[in-house]
Amino acid sequence: MADILRFPAPEPLWRDVLGEKLRAARTGRGETLTDTAARAGISPQYLSEIERGRKEPSSEMIAAVAGALGTSLVDLTSEVAEHLRGARDQTGAKDQRGAMLLAA
Amino acid sequence: MADILRFPAPEPLWRDVLGEKLRAARTGRGETLTDTAARAGISPQYLSEIERGRKEPSSEMIAAVAGALGTSLVDLTSEVAEHLRGARDQTGAKDQRGAMLLAA
Numbered sequence: 749m750a751d752i753l754r755f756p757a758p759e760p761l762w763r764d765v766l767g768e769k770l771r772a773a774r775t776g777r778g779e780t781l782t783d784t785a786a787r788a789g790i791s792p793q794y795l796s797e798i799e800r801g802r803k804e805p806s807s808e809m810i811a812a813v814a815g816a817l818g819t820s821l822v823d824l825t826s827e828v829a830e831h832l833r834g835a836r837d838q839t840g841a842k843d844q845r846g847a848m849l850l851a852a
Numbered sequence: 853m854a855d856i857l858r859f860p861a862p863e864p865l866w867r868d869v870l871g872e873k874l875r876a877a878r879t880g881r882g883e884t885l886t887d888t889a890a891r892a893g894i895s896p897q898y899l900s901e902i903e904r905g906r907k908e909p910s911s912e913m914i915a916a917v918a919g920a921l922g923t924s925l926v927d928l929t930s931e932v933a934e935h936l937r938g939a940r941d942q943t944g945a946k947d948q949r950g951a952m953l954l955a956a
Contacts, residue, residue, distance in 0.1 A: 749937065758923045759926065761912065762911040762914050762915075763911040804908075804910050804911060807866040807867045807868070807908060820940075821865075821936055825929050826933040833930075
């Protein structure tokens with residue numbers, strides 16, 4: 749367990765966190781994959797894969813989906829940064845607890 | 853001119869702003885493309901294309917280059933968000949000036 753604490757988990761990947769934020773934006777609007785995908789000009793299957801981090805969306809695709817959701821790249825990148833900061837701080841707190849346990 | 857002001861420029865693309873931030877991080881460390889690319893395990897040509905927004909880097913590639921530069925996805929996404937916010941606020945200020953000119 750000390751070894752696990754000594755090597756904190758790597759950061760999540762960009763497409764995984766982005767996908768989560770896109771899904772949250774869509775469900776927050778009460779929309780189905782079909783609704784949003786139609787406005788973004790892509791298939792619901794493809795949007796679903798983006799949301800689950802299975803496909804790496806191009807920058808143009810990110811802009812199209814953001815536009816379809818009434819959001820923007822600035823808001824999405826801010827949300828991703830905030831999410832990663834939260835994840836990092838949690839890991840840091842865990843490491844600190846581990847260090848305290850080891851020191852005790 | 854009024855028409856230009858009425859339709860603000862679209863947001864820059866993710867890969868363009870990300871590329872700028874990666875280049876700034878590398879040059880800030882006083883490194884050549886060859887130095888950084890070697891540590892990231894990619895060719896200097898490919899890194900150069902990423903920095904200029906010519907290639908869409910995968911999430912794994914972003915993580916590798918960030919790691920090679922001693923930075924992280926949380927820092928990069930924060931910088932990209934800040935950059936886009938600055939660009940948006942400038943456009944907003946320009947629009948407001950335009951609106952004031954039109955109203956005068």
